[in-house]
Amino acid sequence: METLKASEKGLSEEEAKRRLAEYGYNELKERKRRTALHMFLEEFKDIFILLLIAATVFSVIIGYYELMHKPERGFLETYADAITIGIIVLLVAVAGFIQEYRAEKAIEALKKLAAPKARVLRDGKETMIFAREVVPGDLLLVESGDTVTADARIIESVELKTDEAILTGESTPVEKNLATLKPETPAADRKNMLLMATHTIYGRGKAVVVSTGMNTEFGKIAELVQTAEEEETPLKRKLDSFAKKIAKVVVAVCVIIFALEAFKVATRGFLELERFIQAFMSSIALAISAVPEGLPAVVTITLALGAREFAKRNAIIRRLSSAESLGATTVICSDKTGTLTKGEMTVRRIHVNHKVVEVTGVGYEPKGEFHQNNSLIDPQNDQDLLLLLRIGALCNNAQLNKNEKGSWAIIGDPTEGALIVTAVKAGFEKEELEKSYPRIGEVPFTSERKRMTTVHSTPEGEHVAYMKGAPEIVLERCSFILEKGEEKKLTKVKRKKILEINEKFASEALRVLAMAYRKLPETLSEFDEKTVEDGLIFVGLQGMIDPPREEAIKANQTCQKAGIKTIMITGDHKLTAMAVAKEIGILKEGSLVLTGTEFDKMSDEEFGKIVENVAVYARVSPEHKLRIVKALKAKGEIVAMTGDGVNDAPAVKSADIGVAMGISGTDVTREASDLVLTDDNFATIVKAVEQGRVSYDNIRKYARFLISCNFDELLVIGTFAILGGIFGSQLFPLPLLPSMILWINLVTDGAPAVSLATDPPDEDVMTRQPRKPHEGILHGMGAFIIVSFLLQAIGTILVFSLEYYVWPAHGFGTQETLAKARTTAFVQAAFFELFVVWNCRSETRSVWRMGRDSFKNKFFVVAEIISITATLGICCIPTTAKMFGLVPLTLTDLIYVLAVASWGLFVLPELFMRRKIWRWE
Numbered sequence: 072m073e074t075l076k077a078s079e080k081g082l083s084e085e086e087a088k089r090r091l092a093e094y095g096y097n098e099l100k101e102r103k104r105r106t107a108l109h110m111f112l113e114e115f116k117d118i119f120i121l122l123l124i125a126a127t128v129f130s131v132i133i134g135y136y137e138l139m140h141k142p143e144r145g146f147l148e149t150y151a152d153a154i155t156i157g158i159i160v161l162l163v164a165v166a167g168f169i170q171e172y173r174a175e176k177a178i179e180a181l182k183k184l185a186a187p188k189a190r191v192l193r194d195g196k197e198t199m200i201f202a203r204e205v206v207p208g209d210l211l212l213v214e215s216g217d218t219v220t221a222d223a224r225i226i227e228s229v230e231l232k233t234d235e236a237i238l239t240g241e242s243t244p245v246e247k248n249l250a251t252l253k254p255e256t257p258a259a260d261r262k263n264m265l266l267m268a269t270h271t272i273y274g275r276g277k278a279v280v281v282s283t284g285m286n287t288e289f290g291k292i293a294e295l296v297q298t299a300e301e302e303e304t305p306l307k308r309k310l311d312s313f314a315k316k317i318a319k320v321v322v323a324v325c326v327i328i329f330a331l332e333a334f335k336v337a338t339r340g341f342l343e344l345e346r347f348i349q350a351f352m353s354s355i356a357l358a359i360s361a362v363p364e365g366l367p368a369v370v371t372i373t374l375a376l377g378a379r380e381f382a383k384r385n386a387i388i389r390r391l392s393s394a395e396s397l398g399a400t401t402v403i404c405s406d407k408t409g410t411l412t413k414g415e416m417t418v419r420r421i422h423v424n425h426k427v428v429e430v431t432g433v434g435y436e437p438k439g440e441f442h443q444n445n446s447l448i449d450p451q452n453d454q455d456l457l458l459l460l461r462i463g464a465l466c467n468n469a470q471l472n473k474n475e476k477g478s479w480a481i482i483g484d485p486t487e488g489a490l491i492v493t494a495v496k497a498g499f500e501k502e503e504l505e506k507s508y509p510r511i512g513e514v515p516f517t518s519e520r521k522r523m524t525t526v527h528s529t530p531e532g533e534h535v536a537y538m539k540g541a542p543e544i545v546l547e548r549c550s551f552i553l554e555k556g557e558e559k560k561l562t563k564v565k566r567k568k569i570l571e572i573n574e575k576f577a578s579e580a581l582r583v584l585a586m587a588y589r590k591l592p593e594t595l596s597e598f599d600e601k602t603v604e605d606g607l608i609f610v611g612l613q614g615m616i617d618p619p620r621e622e623a624i625k626a627n628q629t630c631q632k633a634g635i636k637t638i639m640i641t642g643d644h645k646l647t648a649m650a651v652a653k654e655i656g657i658l659k660e661g662s663l664v665l666t667g668t669e670f671d672k673m674s675d676e677e678f679g680k681i682v683e684n685v686a687v688y689a690r691v692s693p694e695h696k697l698r699i700v701k702a703l704k705a706k707g708e709i710v711a712m713t714g715d716g717v718n719d720a721p722a723v724k725s726a727d728i729g730v731a732m733g734i735s736g737t738d739v740t741r742e743a744s745d746l747v748l749t750d751d752n753f754a755t756i757v758k759a760v761e762q763g764r765v766s767y768d769n770i771r772k773y774a775r776f777l778i779s780c781n782f783d784e785l786l787v788i789g790t791f792a793i794l795g796g797i798f799g800s801q802l803f804p805l806p807l808l809p810s811m812i813l814w815i816n817l818v819t820d821g822a823p824a825v826s827l828a829t830d831p832p833d834e835d836v837m838t839r840q841p842r843k844p845h846e847g848i849l850h851g852m853g854a855f856i857i858v859s860f861l862l863q864a865i866g867t868i869l870v871f872s873l874e875y876y877v878w879p880a881h882g883f884g885t886q887e888t889l890a891k892a893r894t895t896a897f898v899q900a901a902f903f904e905l906f907v908v909w910n911c912r913s914e915t916r917s918v919w920r921m922g923r924d925s926f927k928n929k930f931f932v933v934a935e936i937i938s939i940t941a942t943l944g945i946c947c948i949p950t951t952a953k954m955f956g957l958v959p960l961t962l963t964d965l966i967y968v969l970a971v972a973s974w975g976l977f978v979l980p981e982l983f984m985r986r987k988i989w990r991w992e
Contacts, residue, residue, distance in 0.1 A: 075281065127160070155955055159810060214271060215274060221280045225247055230273060232247065239258075270739050271717075329354035396728055404696070404699060405639060412617040413619075421493075421614070428443050455555065460499060463586060466525045490539075507529075513598070514599060520544075521541040521642065522539065522541065523539055524537065539587075542584070542585040544585075589606060627656050643690070693721070709727045709841065768836065775849075783864040787806055806892070810956070811955060891960075895964060898972070904975070
């Protein structure tokens with residue numbers, strides 16, 4: 072402490088800022104990330120892009136050769152294809168870079184949202200700060216479930232044990248002490264030290280920080296830690312594989328098309344090298360258009376954008392893979408206290424001396440009265456009641472403080488906070504009590520023990536043990552009862568009466584704790600479970616109300632409509648759990664309630680038979696939670712499990728969606744989780760499930776659009792390549808040039824498609840059943856996709872044939888006629904996609920039924936306007952028209968071409984949407 076110039080009150084805020092500037096942030100050096108330039112250059116590693124660049128270079132060389140021999144052609148006419156494709160290749164690379172960059176930045180933002188925090192003593196007050204702001208000299212406060220955020224020397228320990236497996240590989244808990252050790256003692260043997268990244272699994276302690284960041288033991292191995300690659304989501308891996316399979320088919324078709332075109336050129340003795348290059352470019356352009364390479368990247372962007380929406384709704388996604396799983400959730404197993412209920416405990420009833428005392432007041436405001444038989448009483452006149460309240464206040468690790476807003480708040484467990492508030496209402500002050508009855512020992516609370524005991528020195532110089540816990544557990548440890556200041560034998564009749572009152576309180580949705588005490592021999596120096604937790608004197612009960620959250624009731628109703636089952640899991644009494652579950656709507660006729668004792672008597676086989684009928688679990692331990700998760704998953708359910716304590720971590724990690732509490736949860740549980748609730752609210756889980764469904768729906772929209780519009784050009788070009796190979800290229804020329812194909816791919820598969828990632832939820836998002844876990848992303852889309860690209864291909868061939876064969880504007884087979892035919896084919900193909908995308912935004916409603924909802928996504932509307940304007944613009948502007956091989960269209964031409972393209976807006980809904988709507992309704 073002297074070396075680090077630290078005090079028992081901790082550092083001042085000014086000194087902490089000075090040391091932060093001196094020592095730097097308490098963080099590890101991350102592995103070097105890709106720069107923006109590196110990410111952009113990586114876009115050019117794509118094999119198709121490289122082939123197009125190669126083709127463009129060859130085109131320039133051939134153009135230069137031709138320009139030397141035919142100078143009358145002009146620069147633009149000679150290099151039009153090369154310039155156009157060069158620009159489009161650059162635009163494709165930029166678009167790909169933007170997608171990658173956005174995804175990377177979104178993931179980085181996600182990590183910042185989940186940044187760990189530390190509890191320190193500053194200016195004599197406990198405060199929560201970001202772990203990266205911890206500095207040498209800070210007093211670090213830890214308790215069971217905390218992650219140690221820096222290397223620190225222990226100065227206070229109460230049964231403190233840590234898990235240091237991350238550093239030593241040993242899973243055995245390490246008992247900590249205050250002993251002085253030699254400087255050369257190995258890290259694994261430093262029992263007086265807390266080490267960064269290890270976990271506190273039992274007890275509590277205080278330590279002064281000695282090292283931060285890269286100077287910690289963990290920091291020394293940071294290079295090894297930072298080598299792990301970013302995790303890919305399962306959906307992204309599936310789509311990546313899907314895209315590669317399609318690529319193989321597409322490349323094979325493109326090779327055939329190129330071979331046919333090359334054969335035609337070869338039969339002429341390779342005199343038309345320009346056409347050879349054009350055939351090569353067409354094949355590559357088709358491959359780029361047809362292969363859905365952007366699909367995996369869009370998955371990352373959509374899930375990352377969804378994660379940002381989660382954060383706005385008080386839910387932090389720790390892994391992107393969880394965002395896709397959330398939407399498939401079928402069961403939510405939720406803790407009761409603080410999640411389904413408000414977590415603002417208020418003591419309502421006290422049982423002491425065979426009488427019931429009513430307590431008034433709301434929340435944590437320490438104002439209220441004590442009533443007995445409807446009459447106001449002064450608690451200072453009842454020594455048994457005062458003892459009960461004193462036990463509740465001293466056998467307690469919470470604190471009651473005023474927050475920045477001036478309202479009263481609890482630091483620590485809400486249940487313990489309620490006991491302090493009640494004691495203050497009776498005239499006690501916790502700080503004064505702690506001075507008069509200093510704590511000299513503690514046997515901490517655990518979910519298995521269901522009790523806590525503290526040992527104190529009294530003003531008279533004696534030692535006394537105070538215990539609080541579950542009534543039936545505390546009664547097991549009691550041999551006597553306090554009656555009007557006298558210790559009397561605790562008979563079976565009296566035990567039965569106490570348990571009856573406990574059940575009566577519990578049936579009224581009160582959470583009940585029992586209080587007991589025992590005077591200890593002055594010679595006793597070791598305070599543990601065996602020496603202090605036996606032969607106690609029972610004092611009384613405190614029953615506290617924790618009302619259900621109104622939003623939890625509504626959220627549970629939403630779950631029922633969405634086909635999601637809610638299960639309550641609590642350590643409270645069975646009757647308390649049932650009362651709260653009925654009020655929320657979880658417990659219904661025919662549902663089962665199972666206690667931990669009943670659970671233990673069941674085999675896995677027996678439990679498996681009833682698990683789907685159980686709605687409430689009472690008096691259960693964290694080990695039971697793990698068994699519940701496994702049984703539900705064995706039934707094919709997608710399970711979300713909440714947890715807060717250190718022992719909840721295995722169940723949270725085992726669940727499909729592990730949900731940790733951001734306020735009351737421990738660091739260990741948060742690290743094991745997929746989703747962290749910053750408000751500890753059940754309704755937030757339901758909102759997260761909804762957002763998970765929205766994200767998955769938007770990925771399906773993108774996939775539906777991309778796949779349905781990716782093969783039409785392939786079908787069109789393939790058809791004409793085959794026919795041209797048989798009957799000649801003048802009779803069957805290619806309807807679309809490479810630059811046209813790339814433009815359609817870039818513009819119509821670009822902005823409108825990506826904007827689908829920001830689409831708002833469909834009206835039925837939380838009224839339909841969860842999707843099946845192994846259901847493919849394209850499930851139910853096959854017919855739509857096939858008919859869509861067939862309609863588009865037919866439309867493209869139709870308008871091309873009308874212009875080229877039926878009413879050729881400048882005579883059959885002329886370049887002018889071919890240019891106009893290609894222009895109509897291009898406009899039709901582009902606008903079909905720009906129209907059909909509107910009907911890819913809902914599987915149950917056509918664009919006409921969506922009405923105004925169609926325009927809610929402003930990004931999509933703007934993207935459509937830009938794409939339409941750009942497509943018409945390149946046709947009308949002479950320079951771009953010449954570069955793309957296009958000609959201006961008359962109003963009549965435009966009307967009939969758009970009429971054919973509008974099949975995507977009118978015909979598809981008639982074929983699919985209406986039938987699907989009828990089936991849905």
